[in-house]
Amino acid sequence: MPGQIAGATAGTAAFPAVPLQETVLLPERIGELTGLDGFGLGGELLATFLAAFLIGNLMLAMTGVAGPWAKRKITAAFTDRIAVNRLGPAGLFIIIADAVRLLSKELVVPENADRPAYDLAPIVVASSALLGFAVIPMGNGIHLADPEVGLAYVFAVSGIASLGLVMAGYASANKYSLLGGLRAVAQNVAYEIPLVVTGMSVVIFAGTLQMGEIVSAQAEPFVTIAGISIPSWYALVNPFAFVLFLVANFAEVGRNPFDTPEAPTEIVAGYQTEYSSVYFVLIYLGEFLHIFLGGAIIATIFLGGPAGPVLPGIVWFIIKIWAVFFATQWLRSAVPRVRIDQLIEIGWKGLLVLAFANLILTAVIVGLIA
C-alpha cells in the first residue's frame, strides 16, 4: 500500500499540525488538477512528465543557488572574507552572471578525446543524481514515485555516477583525468558498500525499503521528555549509524576530506580537467546534485524526511538537505584531504567493518526487542 497517511499517525507524534505524507503522489495530483487523468495512459505519462519537470527544476535551481553563490558565501564566512556582493542583493545576481559566463565560453575538446564517451560523461553524471530524486518524499505531497524498493533504487542510480566519472576520466585523453577517474572508481567502490550496509540498518528498523514508509516510521515517538515527545528519527535512535552514513556519504560524493578524485593541488582537477563550458557546467551541476541527493537520502532515512514543526514539510526538507551541504563546506574549510591509499584503507578496513558491526548489532537489538 503506497504512502500510508502519515498525517493520521502524526496526531500522536511530535508535530501534529502538519501532515507529513500524502497518499496522493505528485503526478496523480497534477493529473487531477489539470484534468489530464481523463486521457488514459497518455495523460498519465504527461502528468508524470510535468511532475518530474517540476522536481528536476527545483533541484537544479537549488544547485544553481548553491554553486555560484552559496558556496562562495559560506567559504568566505569561514575564511573571514566578504565574497560576492556587487550584483544584486547580497550578490545573488552573480548566479545569472556566472551562468551566462560559463555557457558563453568556448567548448574546448581535446584532440584525442574519445568522442561519444567524452560527450556522454557529463550527462551521465548530472542525470544520475536527478534520477535519484524521483523517489524522495519532500513533503506537502511533492513525491514523484514511491516504489517498494525505493531505497535500493536511490543507491543504484546514484551509483551510476561512477560510470560517468570513469568515462570522463578515460575519454579526456589526459593523464590527470585518468588518475582522477581511477581514483573516483576506487573510492566509490570502497564507500558504496559501507553506505548501503549502513542504509540497511535503517531498513531493519523500518521494515521496508519504501521511502514513504521509512519516513512514516520515523514519525513514531521515540521518547517523551517533559511532555515533548521526540520523534524516532533514526539519527537519534542510532546515532552511530548516522555518523557512519554521513562519512560514507561524503566519500561517495567526493567531498572533503575525501575529495581525492578532484584533488586540485595533486591532479589538477581530476576527471574534469579537460571539460570546459557547457560540459563543465553539467559536471559541476552533477556534483552539487549529488551532494543534495546525498543530503536528501540522509534527510529521508535519518532525519525524518520532511518532518518538522510549524513550517511546511518541503521547507523542512530543503533546510535539512542544505544543512548537509553546509556540512560539506564546513569540512572543506577545516579538514585536510586524506591520501588515496589512506582513503581506500579507511574505506575497506574501517568503515566496512564498522558498517557490518552496526548492521549485526542493530539486527540483534531489533530482534531482541521484537
Next chain:
Amino acid sequence: MIGILKSMATTMKHALDGSTFTVEYPETAPDVSPRFRGVHKFSQERCIWCRQCENVCPNDTIQIVTNDQRQGEQYNLHIGQCIYCRLCEEVCPVDAILLTENFEFTADTKHDFVYNKEQLKAVPWYKDIDPLAAREPDRGAWVGEGDGEVDYQ
C-alpha cells in the same frame, strides 16, 4: 578525532564572529603608509639637471635630454619599467623628483607609461600627502661624502 573537531570549531568561530579582513576596494581604500612609494612627481623649477637620478637608476628608467648648454629639454620616465627603488629621490640634491604614494594609475598600452615631464608634473598627491616629510632620509650620509673617492659626475 578531537583534533578534527577542534579544527572545525576554529573555523566555525571565525564564521560566527563575522569579522572580515578583506576590504571592498575601491569604496574602502587601503591605508597607505606615509613612506609608501608610488608614481613619481617631478618639479622642473627645482631640477638642476645634474643627471644623478638618471645615473643612479638601476634599470635605465629615467631619460634626460639636455641641450649643449646643459639646460634641460626633456625628462622622461617609464613608470611601467620602474622598480620603485626610490634611489632617484634619494640622490636628488634638490628634491626635484620624488615618489608620491599614488599607486592607482592605468594605461591602455605599455607605451602610455612613458611619462614626459609635463605628465610627471601633473601627477597628483595621493590624498594630499607630501611624502617627503615621512621619508626624510638621513642626508648627512650623502652630504658628508665620506673619505673615499667622490664621484660628482
Next chain:
Amino acid sequence: MSTGLERGGQPPIEVTEDDLEALIGDRALARDDHMNAPGFVIRPDDVQSVLTDLRDEAGFDHLANLTAQEYADRYESIYHLRKYDDPTQEVSVVVPTTTDDPVSQSAEPVFRTADWHEREAFDLVGIDYEGHPDPRRILLPETWQGHPLSRGYDQEKPQLVTLTEHANPVQPDHHDDESDTMFLNIGPHHPATHGVLHIETVLDGETVVDVDPDIGYLHRCEEQMCQQGTYRHQIMPYPDRWDYVSAGLLNEWAYARTAEDLADIEVPEYAQVIRTMGAELCRIASHMLALATFALDVYGDFTAIFQYGMRDREVVQDILEDLTGQRLMFNYFRLGGVAWDLPEPREEFIEKTRDFLDELPAKVDEYNDLLTGNEIFQIRTHDTGILEPEVAKQYGCTGPVARGSGIDYDLRRDDPYGYYDNLEWDVVTEDGCDNYSRVLVRMQEVEESAKIIEQCLDLLEDWPEDERTVQSNVPRTLKPDADTEIYRAVEGAKGELGIYIRSDGTDKPGRFKIRSPCFHNLSALPEMSEGEYVPDLIASLGSLDIVLGEVDR
C-alpha cells in the same frame, strides 16, 4: 648574554691553515686566499681526492657553493667548503682550467649537491665536468647557443633554433610497451608547483618512481644584472626580487653583509638592531606564507588556514610598509646601514609592532588547532618526505629543511652577524626528518623571531636620541681592490643565502654569484619523494618552501 645560543655537544675540531696545507700537500699548486677563507689552487684532476680528504679528514662536510668564472687566460671553478658544525671554518678550493679545453673533474661523487652546481656552471660559464653523471643544461633551454657568462659570449646574437631542433620538454613520447609505468609532467603550470616549476615524474600507479625537477623557467639573469650595477646603489634593489615572497630584507642583508665586508664598511649598532628586527619580521611573513601554502597543498582548495595565514602576514606587511615604504620590494638596507630610522611617531610604530607580537601566541594556538593538532594532517605528513640528515648534508640543504632533519645549523648563531649574538633566542630543530617536522620547525621559528623582535623593540625604544645613526659615512663610489674575493652568507628564510663577489677594481662586481638555499633544497626533492605517493610528492615540495624566483635567479 646569549645563554640560549650555546650549541650542544662537542665543540667542533679547529682545523688550522697549517693542517690544511699538510693535508692537501703537493696537490696544492698555489695559494689563492679569499677574504673569508684560505684558498688552495689544485689541478683539475685532483678535485675528487682533495675534496674527499677535506670532507673526511678535516670535516668540511658542507659544499656551500660552487662559483665558476672565466678570466682572460683561464676558467676557474671555486668550491666553497664549510662545516655544518662550525660554518666559520671555511676553505676554498680553486680549480683553474685552460681556456681552450675547460675540462675539470666532477665533484659529484663527493658531494651530491655538486650535481646541480656543475650543471649550472656548464650552462652559464661553459666549463665541462668530467665524470658528471648528467651533464645537461639546467637553467637555459637545451637548445641554447653559447654560455652567457663566458667572456666571448655575444649578447647580440639571436638564439635561432629551428622548430625541429627545438626540444619541447613536455613533448617527448615516453611511451614504452615493456614497462607499466606512466610518465607525468607535473608543471610548468600546475596548482601546486609554487611558480613555474616542471617536475618530470614517472609513476607506477600512484607511486612515484622517478622525479626530475626541471628548473629555469624563471631565470632572469639576476647574477648578470648585479654584475652590471654599482656596489653603492644599484645592486641593493635586486636581492628583493630573488626570494620575492616577503623575504626581501633577509636577501638584502646577504648582499649588505658581503659588500660591507668586501669594502670594509662599518655599520652603526643602531642600524644593526633595526636590520635585525626588519629581517625577523620578514622571516615571520615568509614562514606564514610557507605554512599557508603548505596547508593549501595538503588540504586542497582555498582552506581557512591559507586565508588566516594571509591575514596574519598582512599585518606583518603593514608594519614593514610603515618601516620601509614598500610591501615586498623593500630596498631598505643601504651599505653601511638602513635607509631610514623608524617612522615617526616612533611610539605608534613600536606600539603597532608590539600589538602584533602580543596577538601572535593566540594565532599560533589557532594554527596548532587547525594544523598540527589535526589527526588527518598528522597522518598525511608523518613519515612522508623523509630526508635523513646525512642526505640533507650531501645535498647542501640548509634552513628549516635542514633543521627539520635534526641538523643544528643556523648562521644567525653559528656565523653571527647583525645583533643576533646579543639577543636571547633559540635555534629550533626537530628530529622527525619528515614533512611534519618541517612544519613544526617553521611554526616554532615564528615564535623565536617574535622573541627577537620583542628584544629589538625594547632596545630601540630606549636608544638615546642622539645616538640614532642609521647609516655610516660611506663613499659615494665604492671601488674595492681588484681581485678581492669573498663569500658571505646569511640565514635567509629558506636557508643559507650566500653571495660570492670578486671585485675587478671598478665600481661594479667582476663576478657576482648567488648561493640560493631553495636551489639546494629543491635538488633533494627526488630523495624525499621517490617511492611515495603523488600527494606526498606534492606535500614534500610544499614543505621545502621553494620560491622559483630564487631557484632560477
